[in-house]
Amino acid sequence: MKMSFFGILLLPLSLFAQNTILVHVKNVDSASGHVKVAVYDSDETFLSFDGVLKTGTAPAHEGIVTMQIVDIPIGEYALAVFHDENGNGKLDTNWLGIPKEKVAFSRAKMKTFGPPRYKECAFRVTSDYEISINL
Numbered sequence: 001m002k003m004s005f006f007g008i009l010l011l012p013l014s015l016f017a018q019n020t021i022l023v024h025v026k027n028v029d030s031a032s033g034h035v036k037v038a039v040y041d042s043d044e045t046f047l048s049f050d051g052v053l054k055t056g057t058a059p060a061h062e063g064i065v066t067m068q069i070v071d072i073p074i075g076e077y078a079l080a081v082f083h084d085e086n087g088n089g090k091l092d093t094n095w096l097g098i099p100k101e102k103v104a105f106s107r108a109k110m111k112t113f114g115p116p117r118y119k120e121c122a123f124r125v126t127s128d129y130e131i132s133i134n135l
Contacts, residue, residue, distance in 0.1 A: 032085045080104075
């Protein structure tokens with residue numbers, strides 16, 4: 001198969017294509033506060049505040065909260081979601097560090113002794129992507 005001159009010029013641009021992740025957060029149980037999503041792109045940065053690639057926030061309401069995370073290049077990602085019920089902008093935890101607000105992850109659930117690993121939550125984005133996460 002022959003590639004045209006313009007096809008060769010456009011090939012590098014396709015590697016930097018910007019995509020949108022449409023996130024449906026299900027089982028939001030109140031209209032208090034906000035639902036927050038953090039996007040991570042590596043195991044090393046997963047669940048660290050300094051390692052967040054992108055974030056999304058939407059007002060909470062009962063049922064399903066949907067938000068878009070835009071300008072996502074092709075790659076592998078994992079999402080962490082929480083319902084900031086009191087609207088203080090952070091995940092509240094008890095003295096042991098256990099979340100007091102609902103938390104969820106893409107493709108994996110909270111374990112008995114902590115959160116899932118990045119690879120358990122990761123998914124590949126090659127175009128616009130849609131995901132549902134149960135809170």
